[in-house]
Amino acid sequence: MNTLLAPQRPSGLPDTLRLPSRDTRTSLLDRLALQLGLWLLLWSTRAPRLADDRRRHAQAYRHQEANTARERAYLREASLAPRP
Template sequence: MNTLLAPQRRSDLPDTLRLPSRDSRTSLLDRLALHLGLRLLLWSTRSPRLADDRRRHAHAYRHQEENARRQRAYFREAGLAPRP
């Protein structure tokens, strides 16, 4: 049952969950702290660069170059092959 749609009793007792007044503006210090926290979260979840791991980067580069060399050789042979 949705309690928000249920009939509410009226009484003279104040609602304890409702604040009498609410400041809608956030202070500069709070905004700076939130901005810094967001930046720290984004920085901590970044993916490491390949340059940080030189061995892995070198292996990936060699693999990519070898694949490109094989592909060029295949296309060269396919282009020079006699056609029936």
């Protein structure tokens, strides 16, 4: 293509560099859609709880419950203990 015959711009800047002014903030709807998309992506890549051995899952659950009960008992005793 012969550039001498192409239409010339007075400023010398191509149109692609002339961006219209735009809002720099993302709308609430777009942010919610992005959050939902991220949540769905994370949810879809999770490892299902019962996909592995049921016995191991039950043992881990009992262990977690025992730890929680032990922590509650400690906090109860600490809060009821007489203060010097």
